[in-house]
Amino acid sequence: MRIGIDVGGTNTDSVLIDNNKIISSFKTNTSEDISSSVKLCISKVLQNQPKEKIKSIIIGTTHLINDLLERKNLSKTGVIRLCGPSTRLLKPLCDWPSDIKKTNTFITNFTDGGLEFDGREISAINKSEIQKLCEIYKKKNVESIAITGIFASVNPYQELEVRNIILNEMGIIPVSMSHQIGRIGLLERENATILNAMLSKSAKKTFANLTKIIIDLDLKSKIYITQNDGTMASINDALNYPIFSLSSGPTNSMRGAAFLSGIKDGIVIDIGGTSTDIGMLINNFPKESSIAVEFSGIRTNFRMADVLSIPLGGGSIINQEAPYLSHKSLGNLITTESLSFGGRTKTITDIFVNQNKSNFIAPNQNFKLSNDLIKSVEKEIYSKISIAVDKMKTDSKNIKAIVVGGGSFIIPKKLDGVDLIKFPEFGEVANAIGSSMAQISGYSEKVFSTTDLSRDEIIKISKNEAVQNAIKKGADQNTVEIIDLEEIPLSYLPSNAITIKTRAVGNIKSELN
């Protein structure tokens, strides 16, 4: 058996799963300290189950993004760009919001190093230059280091060399390297690497807390953290790459929707109190964003689900005149301020309560809304959702849609460009189900010479390494498959080199299930 948990901004959900069957589920408001709602969620789904039966607990959390938004628990960070004479006009952090630069300490430096687009060196690494930087870091109590080399995604050897020099000089200190975090695109990759480095303190605290909760509850389960891409990481990996766990909520809800509906390819509409998230599901995984993703005003380019968020939810406030849907929502106040709860504000939920179409029994049903208003609002919802769905589609064919989340009753039963809509049971805890279904991934990245080996042999080696890495981390051998393979030729190096990056994923092994 395993427990899946998703800590969201508003709600925390949990489920207990046995052999892919849902045994129990629970949903509560996220408490201010977060930990107490997690504790409550675990105890509620556990009920009378023997504790030793719970083999693993998989948690998706907003702790890290909260710390980032509130600018707390962030590490003093040393930022190194390996660039030689290139790119010096745009300094690291140049496009960051000024408040984060003020509240947190950054020591930024340009050093020798860097590659051209085809793998040639701009300049070589200068060992003594890095050693001198380490002296400064020690004096200033730097807690974490971010290394970004120009075109390091093509060949990572310079970043690895610099990391080794730093570890030699400074002993144990978290070091983030850009080739493991972002993709091609210097500033976005550098931003993502610095974010990763900054979050190391927050990650350490968060994951220590979660581990403590599990121990306090006397559970001996393995703990995993869900990542932005629908896979999970051990606590140890999550500590090294906190940025990959920064925003797993949307992905979890999409993967949960896929499981609940049995639909592998389609569009997921997750509607809560304040907003609706819409994303494409391709072969059980969320489609990734191909453009830069912004976090708290910082542009990055690491792997993220491509989700369109529109301000439409159960708590959306109704305007006096057309267009009736406003961008404002009552949010958590819906349970006191809306008509259905005896308040004075007209919301979307009230429109549906008035027609007995909501999924709960409203404390106050003593109000009447005009038919014209109801019709107009429903028409606006229809067109808003239809347009948003269409924006996320990758081609013009009709698709299937899955609706999850607490506000799903406001979504019409028919939409433009959609030939089947499912409203699955347990949809309100889709996030926690997605957490519990997270898979284990293995990665391989290597530079090969095509003069010694054929392209087919090289790809085979790379695939095998990714598969083995996934199995080593706890994936079930029979379910592992390659989901991503990227080839970058290094055209100007001798011996026709290519970089191959491969990713494999598999379900969690049954001993851990």
Place this chain on the structure above:
Amino acid sequence: MGRAFPEIHMKTFFIYGVSWTPTVVCDEKGNTALFTHAISAHWLEKMARAVTIQMGCAAVFATAPMSGIQVKKTAIHGTLSLAKEVGQAVQKSQKNKENPIKNILKVYPGKLLFEGKITDLSRTTTEGFAKGYVTINGTNNFSNSELKIEFQNENLIAYINEKIECMVPDLICIIDTETGEPITTELLRYGFRVSILALPAPQNLCTKKALKVVGPRGFGYDFDYKNLLKIPRK
């Protein structure tokens, strides 16, 4: 040159007789390449592109040394100010929640050619250029119509229901209907809601001499330029 073109020899300076050498190309590492002679501006383009690739695919260059009289005669005037005004019109629209398309057309008089949604896209990179076409299905006043644009880095020919409505060197601009931000060839994607503006190119790009280089024939089409916009040009 009053708009963007993909190659050096399409600059108005060279079309109107300014010498394309000496030209110097530099990189950030301190390398310099000096071209003292090239038999045509097109040859300069080919050689400078080769050097730029060696310099790491990004380099700066200085070309076309000119006297004041030559600048006045061969350059298209006021283009930097115009670009800035168009940008300010877009920013103002976003800030005041006004219609960006209307505000752009106030600064650069032209025509709203089409409005719709991208439904098909084909893009291949050949010889260092992104070539292809994009199809847009009409919405609002343009529903039941289809617009197709053929491009080579820049948008070249626009057809509505298979009839040509605008052609190079006149400008065909694909704009995000909501924000007014430009959508360049590499950013095109299925489902974007876009407005297509047709803006008249400056007079200097529409002479017989210029059209040889930057008219449809300059991009491999087998037909001559026709002024389809009937909008006064600067």
